[in-house]
Amino acid sequence: MSRRPVDLTRWLVVAPPTLFLLAFFLAPALIVVAASLREPGEFGGLAPLDNLRQLTAESYRFLLGDPIYAEIFARSFVVAALTTLICVVLAYPLAWLIARSPKRRRDFLVLLVVLPFASNFLVRIYAWIMLLGPANLLYTPFAVIAGLVYVHLPFMVLPLYTNLEKHDPALLEAAQDLGASRWTRFWRITFPLSLPGIGSGSALVFIPVLGMFAVPELLGGTGDILIGNLIKEQFLDNRDWPLGSALSILLTAAVLGLAGVAALAGRRGAGGTGAVS
Amino acid sequence: MITSAMPLLQIRNVTRRFGAFTAVDAVSLDIEAGEFFTLLGPSGCGKTTLLRMIAGFDAPDAGELLLDGRPLAGIPPEARPLHTVFQSYALFPHMSVAGNVAFPLEMAGCAKDEIRRRVAETLALVHLEDKGAQFPHELSGGQKQRVALARGLVNRPRLLLLDEPLGALDAKLRQEMQGELIRLQRDVGVTFVFVTHSQQEALALSHRVAVMKAGRVEQCDVPDRLYTQPANRFVADFIGKINLIEVEVVAASKIQLHLRAEGLGAIAATDPRPLRPGDRGAFALRPELLRVHAHGEAAGLKNHFSGTVRELLYLGDVTHYKIALDCGLVLEALMPNAAPGRAKFHEIGDPVAVSWRHDAGVFLHEPPAR
Ligand SMILES: Nc1ncnc2c1ncn2[C@@H]1O[C@H](COP(=O)(O)OP(=O)(O)OP(=O)(O)O)[C@@H](O)[C@H]1O
Numbered sequence: 302m303s304r305r306p307v308d309l310t311r312w313l314v315v316a317p318p319t320l321f322l323l324a325f326f327l328a329p330a331l332i333v334v335a336a337s338l339r340e341p342g343e344f345g346g347l348a349p350l351d352n353l354r355q356l357t358a359e360s361y362r363f364l365l366g367d368p369i370y371a372e373i374f375a376r377s378f379v380v381a382a383l384t385t386l387i388c389v390v391l392a393y394p395l396a397w398l399i400a401r402s403p404k405r406r407r408d409f410l411v412l413l414v415v416l417p418f419a420s421n422f423l424v425r426i427y428a429w430i431m432l433l434g435p436a437n438l439l440y441t442p443f444a445v446i447a448g449l450v451y452v453h454l455p456f457m458v459l460p461l462y463t464n465l466e467k468h469d470p471a472l473l474e475a476a477q478d479l480g481a482s483r484w485t486r487f488w489r490i491t492f493p494l495s496l497p498g499i500g501s502g503s504a505l506v507f508i509p510v511l512g513m514f515a516v517p518e519l520l521g522g523t524g525d526i527l528i529g530n531l532i533k534e535q536f537l538d539n540r541d542w543p544l545g546s547a548l549s550i551l552l553t554a555a556v557l558g559l560a561g562v563a564a565l566a567g568r569r570g571a572g573g574t575g576a577v578s
Numbered sequence: 579m580i581t582s583a584m585p586l587l588q589i590r591n592v593t594r595r596f597g598a599f600t601a602v603d604a605v606s607l608d609i610e611a612g613e614f615f616t617l618l619g620p621s622g623c624g625k626t627t628l629l630r631m632i633a634g635f636d637a638p639d640a641g642e643l644l645l646d647g648r649p650l651a652g653i654p655p656e657a658r659p660l661h662t663v664f665q666s667y668a669l670f671p672h673m674s675v676a677g678n679v680a681f682p683l684e685m686a687g688c689a690k691d692e693i694r695r696r697v698a699e700t701l702a703l704v705h706l707e708d709k710g711a712q713f714p715h716e717l718s719g720g721q722k723q724r725v726a727l728a729r730g731l732v733n734r735p736r737l738l739l740l741d742e743p744l745g746a747l748d749a750k751l752r753q754e755m756q757g758e759l760i761r762l763q764r765d766v767g768v769t770f771v772f773v774t775h776s777q778q779e780a781l782a783l784s785h786r787v788a789v790m791k792a793g794r795v796e797q798c799d800v801p802d803r804l805y806t807q808p809a810n811r812f813v814a815d816f817i818g819k820i821n822l823i824e825v826e827v828v829a830a831s832k833i834q835l836h837l838r839a840e841g842l843g844a845i846a847a848t849d850p851r852p853l854r855p856g857d858r859g860a861f862a863l864r865p866e867l868l869r870v871h872a873h874g875e876a877a878g879l880k881n882h883f884s885g886t887v888r889e890l891l892y893l894g895d896v897t898h899y900k901i902a903l904d905c906g907l908v909l910e911a912l913m914p915n916a917a918p919g920r921a922k923f924h925e926i927g928d929p930v931a932v933s934w935r936h937d938a939g940v941f942l943h944e945p946p947a948r
């Protein structure tokens with residue numbers, strides 16, 4: 302009897318975000334899938350579609366046929382993984398120090414971490430050009446990685462800090478009381494409990510790096526292009542929308558596949574962990 | 579209790595200050611091997627601070643701690659042969675029950691087989707033999723408590739420090755765990771230093787109790803002496819219910835003591851201490867040592883005063899009376915309801931008499947502050 306109003310309320314709450322996702326996420330994705338199956342137009346865009354038999358997997362065939370694309374994919378994933386790894390190594394001590402500092406100072410330190418966002422992204426990249434140029438490091442893979450790490454570091458620091466800040470100091474005292482040295486306390490208590498933080502930080506770094514085109518384009522050489530550059534090129538320079546769409550779809554599929562594997566591995570490895578998110 | 583020549587833990591004049599505030603003030607205690615020793619006191623009296631100094635998380639500003647006669651100063655917590663059971667349990671959430679209990683053994687570098695055997699043994703000791711594979715968040719409060727105990731006991735430390743380990747449990751579970759603790763301590767033979775602010779818990783569990791107040795030890799004794807021979811007004815009042823009557827010494831012979839209370843008159847008591855006429859203090863009398871009679875009934879006791887029943891609380895086995903004496907003083911009395919020959923209960927407003935034996939109460943001598 303009283304179910305009706307509850308159901309109605311639930312629908313009223315759930316409907317707007319659902320509609321939003323349908324309209325602005327799923328629909329564009331489907332449009333991209335559709336675009337990837339069509340012919341390029343004569344002057345860019347898409348060729349007119351008269352009947353469904355004109356749909357073609359030509360773009361995919363082309364991408365899978367030329368090993369250069371597989372190579373760029375592989376290199377992009379390596380670069381993204383390397384960037385993520387360096388971000389973890391740099392962000393961990395920083396996040397740990399912030400989480401350990403007195404409560405009143407923490408907010409200020411977090412503000413410092415996100416402060417670079419206050420200035421324009423391109424301006425900051427140009428600053429790197431001025432820094433790396435005189436050192437003869439510009440247009441090298443090093444410059445690309447440095448730029449990517451610099452841009453994405455806050456996305457690793459913030460989730461890690463949020464995680465580390467929640468750790469119960471009593472756990473470390475208990476471990477010490479039971480005979481664990483400083484190092485052991487870190488590896489047996491702090492580190493495993495921070496894995497969820499590392500996980501979310503890694504997702505926030507790894508995935509955007511794959512789509513990033515500005516950093517490789519401005520700081521990297523011709524050999525340093527990533528999938529992001531390739532996609533951007535298809536749309537803006539080659540005007541081959543179907544090929545660009547097919548590249549996006551393959552990238553999305555690869556990322557989703559990877560996320561699935563990571564989730565499975567996480568579930569198997571973590572067992573009953575659930576205390577610290 | 580085995581009493582060897584040297585106490586297991588010696589606390590000598592230990593003081594800890596936080597700024598101008600003295601949390602632990604010149605505390606000296608000897609704790610014997612095999613003892614169940616309790617620190618009892620109200621919130622904020624410095625129990626946890628003292629325990630943290632023993633564990634090594636904090637250091638005394640003055641005084642020293644000796645374990646087996648050797649100073650503990652400079653030895654970090656991980657190197658001290660003692661463990662702590664925290665009030666919040668502090669179980670490792672990412673390790674199973676067995677993993678938690680195995681942790682101290684792994685730290686001590688035990689072999690895998692031995693770890694497995696001793697974890698199983700210890701889990702059986704706390705009745706959790708079938709919970710080894712579960713994680714802390716899957717356990718009830720009482721079970722977590724047992725895991726924390728198992729983890730603290732598994733590698734048989736010289737000393738186990740327990741900081742209000744039963745504080746987070748409900749009353750029924752608390753009582754159950756009290757029995758468990760006594761059994762565990764007896765079976766395992768590890769020395770316990772137990773912190774609580776529940777006097778009932780302290781009396782029920784301990785071999786000896788140190789009563790603390792504002793950083794100082796007020797009295798350290800076995801439970802029944804603490805109850806029957808409180809050293810001062812604070813201890814008398816903190817442990818159990820008690821009547822406190824302001825008195826002055828009239829005459830003191832070898833053991834006989836004649837006291838005088840304002841309005842009430844003469845009280846006969848005993849005290850072996852050399853007291854002098856004019857000495858002041860409180861006369862402390864447990865409610866269960868008072869007798870309540872019908873008015874006019876002969877008691878044959880020296881301390882005999884008439885009054886009326888002001889309040890009564892019938893508790894089944896006993897009745898708790900508040901008797902207003904003729905002089906205005908109100909005394910509490912506890913009478914068993916099953917006493918043979920008792921015709922009827924006294925009702926509110928009944929004229930009654932109270933009496934007590936000359937050796938029933940204690941005179942708490944309070945020398946004037948200089
Ligand atoms: N790190 C500290 N800095 C300043 N004051 C402290 C610190 N630790 C304890 N104190 C003070 O010392 C006093 C004793 O604290 P402690 O924790 O030892 O009390 P306790 O007897 O364990 O009380 P409870 O029963 O509430 O746990 C308290 O007044 C407390 O405020």
Ligand SMILES: [Mg+2]
Nearest residue numbers: 625626627741
């Ligand atoms: Mg405390």
